[in-house]
Amino acid sequence: MKAVCTKNEMVAAVVEKHGAKKDKLLAILLDLQDASGQNYLSEEICSLAAEALKMSPAKIYEAATFYSMLFTEPQAKYLIEVCSSTPCYFNKSKLVVDTLEAELGVKEGEQTADGLFIFYLAQCFGACDQSPAVKINHEVYGPLDSAEKIKALLYELRQRGEQ
Amino acid sequence: MRIEAPVLLKKVDIMHDCTSVADYKGCGGFVGFHKALHSGQSAVLDELELAELRGRGGAAIQAHLKWRQLYEMEIFPKYIVCNADEGESGTFKDKILLRDNPLSVIEGMLIAGYVFGAKHGYIYIRGEYRKIQDSFQIALDNAKAAGYLGEKIQGIEGFDYDISIVSGSGAYVCGENSALLNSIEARAGRPRLKIQRLAQVGLFKKPTLVNNVESFACIPVIMEYGGAAFKEMGTSKGGGTKLVCLSGHAKNKGVYEINLGTPLNDLLYSEKFGGGTASGRPIKFVHFGGQSGPIGFEPALNFYYSYEGLWDNGLAMGSGAIVVMDESVSVVEYCREVMRFFVHESCGKCTPCRLGTTRALELLERFAACEAQEGDIERLEQILINIRNLSQCGLGQSADTAVMSAIKGARHEFEACISKKGGQV
Numbered sequence: 001m002k003a004v005c006t007k008n009e010m011v012a013a014v015v016e017k018h019g020a021k022k023d024k025l026l027a028i029l030l031d032l033q034d035a036s037g038q039n040y041l042s043e044e045i046c047s048l049a050a051e052a053l054k055m056s057p058a059k060i061y062e063a064a065t066f067y068s069m070l071f072t073e074p075q076a077k078y079l080i081e082v083c084s085s086t087p088c089y090f091n092k093s094k095l096v097v098d099t100l101e102a103e104l105g106v107k108e109g110e111q112t113a114d115g116l117f118i119f120y121l122a123q124c125f126g127a128c129d130q131s132p133a134v135k136i137n138h139e140v141y142g143p144l145d146s147a148e149k150i151k152a153l154l155y156e157l158r159q160r161g162e163q
Numbered sequence: 164m165r166i167e168a169p170v171l172l173k174k175v176d177i178m179h180d181c182t183s184v185a186d187y188k189g190c191g192g193f194v195g196f197h198k199a200l201h202s203g204q205s206a207v208l209d210e211l212e213l214a215e216l217r218g219r220g221g222a223a224i225q226a227h228l229k230w231r232q233l234y235e236m237e238i239f240p241k242y243i244v245c246n247a248d249e250g251e252s253g254t255f256k257d258k259i260l261l262r263d264n265p266l267s268v269i270e271g272m273l274i275a276g277y278v279f280g281a282k283h284g285y286i287y288i289r290g291e292y293r294k295i296q297d298s299f300q301i302a303l304d305n306a307k308a309a310g311y312l313g314e315k316i317q318g319i320e321g322f323d324y325d326i327s328i329v330s331g332s333g334a335y336v337c338g339e340n341s342a343l344l345n346s347i348e349a350r351a352g353r354p355r356l357k358i359q360r361l362a363q364v365g366l367f368k369k370p371t372l373v374n375n376v377e378s379f380a381c382i383p384v385i386m387e388y389g390g391a392a393f394k395e396m397g398t399s400k401g402g403g404t405k406l407v408c409l410s411g412h413a414k415n416k417g418v419y420e421i422n423l424g425t426p427l428n429d430l431l432y433s434e435k436f437g438g439g440t441a442s443g444r445p446i447k448f449v450h451f452g453g454q455s456g457p458i459g460f461e462p463a464l465n466f467y468y469s470y471e472g473l474w475d476n477g478l479a480m481g482s483g484a485i486v487v488m489d490e491s492v493s494v495v496e497y498c499r500e501v502m503r504f505f506v507h508e509s510c511g512k513c514t515p516c517r518l519g520t521t522r523a524l525e526l527l528e529r530f531a532a533c534e535a536q537e538g539d540i541e542r543l544e545q546i547l548i549n550i551r552n553l554s555q556c557g558l559g560q561s562a563d564t565a566v567m568s569a570i571k572g573a574r575h576e577f578e579a580c581i582s583k584k585g586g587q588v
Contacts, residue, residue, distance in 0.1 A: 022349035066351040069333030085252040125291035128410035
């Protein structure tokens with residue numbers, strides 16, 4: 001997304017990109033979430049989206065609170081989802097979780113102090129041939145079957161995040 | 164002479180740019196569509212019946228039954244919807260079609276649009292495949308530019324049809340067709356009470372066809388080669404080839420296209436497919452068809468991989484997922500993780516599903532910690548039966564399948580977890 005001056009303009013740009021139609025609601029909310037920089041939908045953004053789509057804020061919140069890819073509280077710049085469905089769980093997803101805890105110094109659902117990372121256990125996102133797999137924002141990484149690979153990935157993301 | 168796989172994925176290695184209509188047509192793309200136009204709507208339905216294509220999403224219903232039902236509806240507009248919400252664990256084959264052969268899916272949806280006189284089609288792609296949504300949109304734009312979508316398709320007056328992408332956002336339950344339609348309508352993706360079928364009351368309360376990605380990709384193949392040839396690619400209870408997904412402890416994880424009727428032993432052990440386990444340990448059990456599918460145990464996995472081959476052995480194909488587990492895995496722990504999935508994904512509408520899966524998980528956690536009590540196996544079975552019988556949609560109705568099949572095939576592992584100490588439940 002290009003830098004935009006106001007939240008109004010940003011919402012208008014996203015809605016124009018997809019079209020102001022109800023079937024584009026989730027695509028619009030996902031883009032608005034990306035644009036927040038902290039992977040979440042604020043109350044203000046939800047109100048603006050409601051106006052733009054001529055829907056009630058309650059309907060926006062119905063979607064924002066139902067779907068597991070959408071968050072209504074600030075998360076972090078990098079939202080790490082560790083697949084914990086059976087093809088990954090039994091292919092060392094616990095190693096991924098343990099390494100993230102050790103390297104980031106946080107438990108599941110806790111943001112790191114620098115606001116860069118947060119991780120959750122997630123359900124299958126179709127990367128079973130790359131198990132254990134991780135999804136960070138919209139990118140899938142795997143197999144992350146060693147602590148070294150996980151540390152290298154975090155290092156790369158930190159470099160990018162601090163730019 | 165039977166046509167051998169690959170058929171659905173055959174063009175993938177030939178096309179330079181899979182979103183290019185020229186590349187797609189260069190290896191036979193849109194031949195099926197032109198044949199459909201030439202032979203007429205009713206003939207397409209006849210070919211579909213000869214083909215015996217079973218829905219590739221997991222329900223395995225004969226596609227021609229759904230199509231004929233919608234064809235006979237006298238209400239318009241009719242909608243064509245592609246279920247690309249691929250959410251069953253161990254399933255990643257629709258991803259390959261969407262990413263590497265998008266025009267085959269578009270061609271299938273186009274043929275459906277022609278048969279039903281639909282003006283609009285929707286493809287609901289899961290939010291986790293966001294990047295693939297972008298490349299699929301390019302394929303749609305190219306198809307439109309080449310006159311295969313939009314107004315006056317191929318110069319035919321009145322044949323106006325377009326396809327939009329709708330994004331999912333992380334809800335397995337939206338793979339259930341009526342929940343998916345609710346999601347397109349900007350509602351929470353909870354299933355509907357289906358007093359009438361979706362062919363009668365579907366999207367925006369209009370008659371709707373919902374089929375899986377792979378099912379749509381089969382349609383141009385059926386029209387190109389003919390229904391009888393498609394049937395011959397398969398077996399007595401279902402025609403065609405099938406995309407299967409090998410994962411878990413399989414050595415050679417990936418998507419493979421096979422003729423239905425391929426021996427399961429080949430899929431599991433041949434170097435051409437799974438190649439045994441990555442660890443070298445023996446295969447202990449296989450979870451078929453996704454979280455909602457059944458578990459089969461070695462050494463009883465010596466049969467042909469086909470609809471009837473699986474059914475005759477008390478199993479089912481489901482999505483085509485084949486999750487291999489070696490001897491290091493406790494069946495009880497595996498079942499616990501399966502139930503954890505259902506607790507997370509239950510939409511919450513039906514109390515027996517919402518609470519039942521939670522209680523089943525608690526029981527399975529007790530088993531996994533070797534703290535189960537006498538009678539807990541029976542308690543677990545009763546909860547699972549209640550979830551199945553009292554839930555409104557396929558999620559709850561199949562939440563019991565894996566665990567029940569595990570208890571049937573490995574009851575001794577559950578019994579070994581029953582605490583010998585006394586005490587209250």
